[in-house]
Amino acid sequence: METIYLEDQKTLIFRISEEIDEFKAKDIRRRADYEIERFMPKRVIFDFNRVSFMDSSGIGMIIGRYKQTAMLGGKMEIANLCPAVRKIFEMSGVLKLISEVNLQNEDLPELKEKIV
Amino acid sequence: MNMENEMKLEFISKSNNEAFARIAVAAFVSSLDPTIEEISDIKTAVSEAVTNSIVHGYEDKIGIIHITCKIINRKVFIEISDNGKGIENVELAKQPLYTSKPNLERSGMGFTIMESFMDKLVVESVLGVGTKVTMEKEIKELPKTEGLTLEEALRG
Numbered sequence: 001m002e003t004i005y006l007e008d009q010k011t012l013i014f015r016i017s018e019e020i021d022e023f024k025a026k027d028i029r030r031r032a033d034y035e036i037e038r039f040m041p042k043r044v045i046f047d048f049n050r051v052s053f054m055d056s057s058g059i060g061m062i063i064g065r066y067k068q069t070a071m072l073g074g075k076m077e078i079a080n081l082c083p084a085v086r087k088i089f090e091m092s093g094v095l096k097l098i099s100e101v102n103l104q105n106e107d108l109p110e111l112k113e114k115i116v
Numbered sequence: 117m118n119m120e121n122e123m124k125l126e127f128i129s130k131s132n133n134e135a136f137a138r139i140a141v142a143a144f145v146s147s148l149d150p151t152i153e154e155i156s157d158i159k160t161a162v163s164e165a166v167t168n169s170i171v172h173g174y175e176d177k178i179g180i181i182h183i184t185c186k187i188i189n190r191k192v193f194i195e196i197s198d199n200g201k202g203i204e205n206v207e208l209a210k211q212p213l214y215t216s217k218p219n220l221e222r223s224g225m226g227f228t229i230m231e232s233f234m235d236k237l238v239v240e241s242v243l244g245v246g247t248k249v250t251m252e253k254e255i256k257e258l259p260k261t262e263g264l265t266l267e268e269a270l271r272g
Contacts, residue, residue, distance in 0.1 A: 021135060053163075055163040055167065056223045056224075064221040083153070084156040
């Protein structure tokens with residue numbers, strides 16, 4: 001997982017690049033909580049672009065980070081769900097709670113620089 | 117074409133074996149030429165069952181998880197069992213969003229996913245003895261592509 005913090009927009013982006021199961025979810029949870037507490041962002045985005053597999057452990061992990069972010073006064077969003085990951089998200093009902101963003105349409109010039 | 121195949125796996129209940137288990141089953145099933153969605157459904161269902169055995173059955177103690185996987189014609193039968201503590205109330209455990217461990221950020225979706233991603237799910241459990249999950253899924257035959265086969269085309 002790669003962490004990008006855009007200081008001027010107080011936006012924290014996690015680009016997950018592993019398959020999310022119970023084993024990996026523990027690690028993502030620990031690292032994400034550390035960064036969220038460190039930066040106290042206004043906005044947190046979990047980018048699933050490189051995630052090809054996720055089981056229900058991922059849902060538990062995402063709901064937990066959503067609460068954590070909200071508790072610290074921020075908003076959490078998710079981006080780039082592949083069909084397999086979307087299927088789990090849709091089943092869980094989490095998409096009614098957490099909104100999806102299209103990172104390509106976002107005005108995050110600093111992020112674009114960092115991706116290149 | 118009539119086809120039968122079978123494999124067995126045994127591994128210890130460490131959560132870094134979750135990936136191994138689902139990938140091994142997916143590789144075994146791949147001989148049926150499943151779609152990406154079918155293979156992903158099977159991987160997810162296996163991952164849920166194995167995670168249940170590790171987190172709930174053995175509660176992070178070390179035990180053995182057994183997987184038996186059979187292919188009969190185009191049907192896949194997967195049996196995942198443990199000798200863990202067992203489930204007190206299987207019907208309650210199968211309820212969507214029910215979890216016995218809410219403090220661990222479990223979503224309570226495991227059995228619901230197995231049930232809806234597979235064609236059939238049976239859960240048998242005896243307290244203090246263990247739990248066996250049996251799942252079944254038919255891999256659909258892909259429709260024959262339109263037009264001539266390569267052989268026919270070459271023959272003109």
